[in-house]
Amino acid sequence: MSTTRTIITPRGQRPVARGRKSFDPVSQGTLPFLIPALIATVALVLLPVLYTIWLSLTDQDIAGNNNGFVGFENFATMFQNPEFWNSLFVTLQLFIVCLVVETLLGLALGYLLSRDVPGRAVFQGLMLIPAITASVAVALVWMLIYDPTLGAANQLLQAVGLDPVVWLGSREMAPWSIAIVDIWQWTPFMALIISAGIRSLPSEPFEAASIDGAGPVKKALFVGLPLLRSVLLVAMLLRTVDLIRFFDTIYIMTQGGPVNATNTLNVYGYRAAFIDQEPSYAAALQLSLFVLVILIAAIFTFVRKRSTDVE
Structure with missing residues (x-):
């Protein structure tokens, strides 16, 4: 076990701690092992981003x-296009609705999973099935569920005396139908992360709150939630990156319709590139999506850092 020696220095100078050295990949001889990872990062992340930036500034x-360099003409066209603002609104709408509902349901379900009950491990394994199922398969199954005539969703509504709903063919219902699919698929993922966080919480603050006369609700709100803040922020950040890039389920189920009701930025960029055949304009759209992901992720990271500093 290494020890730390303090060197006594003349008055006015700060003592220097010896014994603990900072990690230096060059001096430790680990730099050759990092080179493949650096090459892969540059090839798979940096070069595509640089190419997208270059493509957005040209007319291809x-x-x-x-056809040459056009500067920010594609971005000017994008900001003047009402379809861009509609796709941005749909992206943020699905992001906010899904993230809030998945966090609240995941918190409730995660609390239940944190209890020591028989068969909990088996139930946790079964809960992961929606999250590990391919999104294309999930979309196809839910298209059958939402079928206007033979689907289970309308049959269930009719069984309780309600009128059938046009789930994917209505501009009003299509975004909510997509949100239901994502909530069903990813709430268990949130619940498992939160349940692990709950089981790792120290018991002393709850015991102290019980001695002070706090009930279960007060202990959950004023003791449990503040201690669980970092775990919640990490789980929300993981879902945020996926929700902002929401594409496969939407494109399989609605292709952005009806009347652009589910046309997110990702779907809009795909259609601009491969259907409208405007790759430079699509590159500008994808860069706006890239900036949106970075901005929201930075906000969550900042909040998490502040909460960690407070703790």
Whole structure:
């Protein structure tokens, strides 16, 4: 076990701690092992981003013919296009609704999973099935559930005396139908993270609150939630990155319709590139999505850092 020696220095100078050295990959001889990871990062992350930036500043068609540098013309066209603002609104709408509902349901379900009951491990394994199922398969199954005539959703509504609903063919219902699918698929993922966080909480603050006369509700709100703040922020950050990039389920189920009701930024960018055959404009759209992801992730990271500093 290493010890720390303090060197006595003349008055006015700060003592220097010896014994604990900072990690230096060059001096430790680990730099050659980091080179493959650095090369992969540059090849898979940095180069595509730089190419997208260059593509957004040019006028290129789907065949690869480049008509030259156009500056920020694609971005100006994007900001003047009402379809862009609609896709941004749909993206944020689905993001907020799904994140809030999944966090609240995940918190409730995570509390139940944190209890020591028989068969908990088996139930946790079964809960992961929606999250590990391919999104294409999930979308196809839910399209059958939402079928207007034979789907289980309308049959259930009719069984309780309600009128059938056009789930995916209505501009009003389509976004909520997509949100239900995502909530069903990813709430168990949130619950498992939160349940692990609850089981790792120290028992002393709860015992002290019980001695002070706090009931279960007060202990949960004023003791449990503050201690669980970092875990909640990490779980929400993981879901945030996926929700902002929401694409596969939407494109399989509605392709952004009806009447652009589910046309998120990702779906809009795909359609601009491969259907409208405007790759440069699509690159500008994807860069706006990239900036949106970074901005929201930075907000969550800042809040988490502040909460950690307070603790």
